[in-house]
Amino acid sequence: MPELPEVEVTKRSLKSHLQGRQIERINVREKRLRWPLNLNQLNHLLNQDILSLSRRGKYILINSERGTALIHLGMSGSIGILKNDRPIKKHDHFDLVTDNKVIIRFTDPRRFGSFIWAGKNPEKHKLLKNLGPEPLNNDQLGLHLHNLSKGRKTSVKAFIMNANIVVGVGNIYASESLFISGIHPKRRANAVSKNRYLKLATAIQNTLEKSINMGGTTLRDFTYSDAGQKVGYFKQELNVYGRGGSQCSKCEQPIKSVLLSGRSSFYCSNCQH
DNA sequence: AAACGACCCTGAAAGC
DNA sequence: TGCTTTCAGGGTCGTT
Numbered sequence: 682m683p684e685l686p687e688v689e690v691t692k693r694s695l696k697s698h699l700q701g702r703q704i705e706r707i708n709v710r711e712k713r714l715r716w717p718l719n720l721n722q723l724n725h726l727l728n729q730d731i732l733s734l735s736r737r738g739k740y741i742l743i744n745s746e747r748g749t750a751l752i753h754l755g756m757s758g759s760i761g762i763l764k765n766d767r768p769i770k771k772h773d774h775f776d777l778v779t780d781n782k783v784i785i786r787f788t789d790p791r792r793f794g795s796f797i798w799a800g801k802n803p804e805k806h807k808l809l810k811n812l813g814p815e816p817l818n819n820d821q822l823g824l825h826l827h828n829l830s831k832g833r834k835t836s837v838k839a840f841i842m843n844a845n846i847v848v849g850v851g852n853i854y855a856s857e858s859l860f861i862s863g864i865h866p867k868r869r870a871n872a873v874s875k876n877r878y879l880k881l882a883t884a885i886q887n888t889l890e891k892s893i894n895m896g897g898t899t900l901r902d903f904t905y906s907d908a909g910q911k912v913g914y915f916k917q918e919l920n921v922y923g924r925g926g927s928q929c930s931k932c933e934q935p936i937k938s939v940l941l942s943g944r945s946s947f948y949c950s951n952c953q954h
Numbered sequence: 955a956a957a958c959g960a961c962c963c964t965g966a967a968a969g970c
Numbered sequence: 971t972g973c974t975t976t977c978a979g980g981g982t983c984g985t986t
Contacts, residue, residue: 687979756979756980790964791964792962792964793980808981834956834957835957851979942957
């Protein structure tokens with residue numbers, strides 16, 4: 682579920698309930714997440730003023746006086762805001778309870794998500810320190826991509842999905858932005874011109890922003906029961922992702938579906954070169 | 955340094 | 971119908 686827009690929406694939701702408040706309790710039912718949940722460290726969060734919530738790539742940062750905790754939603758994670766308690770479901774792994782008794786419940790069937798303590802300088806934490814730049818509000822993105830592409834023989838799709846190059850471009854956005862900019866996903870990264878990287882950067886930014894806006898709209902009243910639903914999802918806007926075999930929206934040729942770097946990839950061989 | 959594949963885990967959907 | 975296989979929006983790690 683969690684695309685960057687949902688991570689952003691989740692972060693905003695957490696912000697409205699956590700910023701300026703304190704976490705009174707952390708209830709853990711399952712420690713076996715992507716990284717073992719370490720309560721000794723995470724308890725540093727307890728009874729501290731939560732100064733701000735931020736996002737780095739797909740990591741949500743909970744910034745307190747004593748340091749920062751990170752939440753990652755993995756492939757299947759979601760967060761519910763509960764004003765009143767509800768029965769625990771199978772994959773409800775932990776809760777944060779605020780000083781005004783709001784329950785923030787983390788649910789993640791596949792357990793690829795995580796909740797870890799990153800200390801006083803989270804940007805130096807090993808999971809964050811090597812991340813590439815944020816794509817949004819970044820007028821240097823195209824030049825950045827072009828500069829880093831030199832000597833890279835991997836496919837341009839794998840290149841833009843590499844979080845050390847640029848964060849936030851998942852499998853959907855990679856396919857969509859390459860379609861919009863007319864670039865074949867299998868093209869070698871070092872064989873894409875500067876001009877085309879400028880177009881690609883714009884396509885990435887427009888796609889992400891549009892999706893964030895839709896996610897922001899459809900999940901405006903973000904609650905536990907809404908979080909797992911595909912309500913008004915960006916899916917309707919997709920040109921190629923998940924549409925193998927159906928007609929290209931530009932030329933009506935069938936969309937191709939191939940496996941690339943272990944991930945399904947969709948493109949139009951007539952429109953993308 | 956860069957590229958690749960294995961791996962983490964559960965459940966829904968497709969295939970037989 | 972029911973069992974088996976495949977696939978999923980993420981990322982890290984070890985090996986080459």
